[in-house]
Amino acid sequence: MECRSCKGAINAVLNVLRTPEQLHESAARRRVADVLLKGEDQKIDQAALFRRFGGKCFKTGRSIDIRERATWAIDHILPSQYLYPLSVENAALLSREANNAKAGRWPSHFYTNNELIELSRLTGADLNLLASREPIVNRNIDVNACVTRFLKVRERSNLKKRLDDLRKLLSDYALVDQLSPQNKKMLGL
Numbered sequence: 001m002e003c004r005s006c007k008g009a010i011n012a013v014l015n016v017l018r019t020p021e022q023l024h025e026s027a028a029r030r031r032v033a034d035v036l037l038k039g040e041d042q043k044i045d046q047a048a049l050f051r052r053f054g055g056k057c058f059k060t061g062r063s064i065d066i067r068e069r070a071t072w073a074i075d076h077i078l079p080s081q082y083l084y085p086l087s088v089e090n091a092a093l094l095s096r097e098a099n100n101a102k103a104g105r106w107p108s109h110f111y112t113n114n115e116l117i118e119l120s121r122l123t124g125a126d127l128n129l130l131a132s133r134e135p136i137v138n139r140n141i142d143v144n145a146c147v148t149r150f151l152k153v154r155e156r157s158n159l160k161k162r163l164d165d166l167r168k169l170l171s172d173y174a175l176v177d178q179l180s181p182q183n184k185k186m187l188g189l
Helices: 004-017 020-037 046-052 096-102 113-123 127-131 143-150 159-172 181-187
Strands: 072-076 091-095
Touching (some): 072 096, 091 096, 091 113, 143 181
16 A cells, blocks of 8 residues: 555555455555554655655656646655554655555665665664564554544444444454454444
8 A cells, every 4th residue: 555645646556356255355454554544644744854854755866846846756665554653753755656566565674774774774673673574563553542443433434344344454454453442342342
């Protein structure tokens, strides 16, 4: 999963390769993750981001013009698909091409070891987490607050389907144990 600004470009290439079931599962997972993280993202000061990265794409080292918004992206270093919100510690400046190439990959699967060290130095991100070979789900989110946000739905939405998607995500990401007893009971977990 990628942030919304990259979704169109990446999906244009990848969607034709996916089965209908994969498309549905990906969309459901994105919707649930988006709702779980809603309100968790920090507003990123773009000028400060450009200063931090010297006005260059972190991956390619090429200069980027802050005024040409279509040419650059704010990368979730740790992908939102693993429930990492955008924050100062989780934001890198990338060219649009580099961001599309990363496409939600775990940092150690995209960046070199030296780049991971530099990312940690520039952002304050945990180097052990960045260097992990296997993706790690963010367990430092308030799962109960996420469930509360998730349950504030439009009146005409398919609540049963949304609950099924939520239960699956919480189970897949091993977050059920972080739920309050009341939310476990309400969700049938």
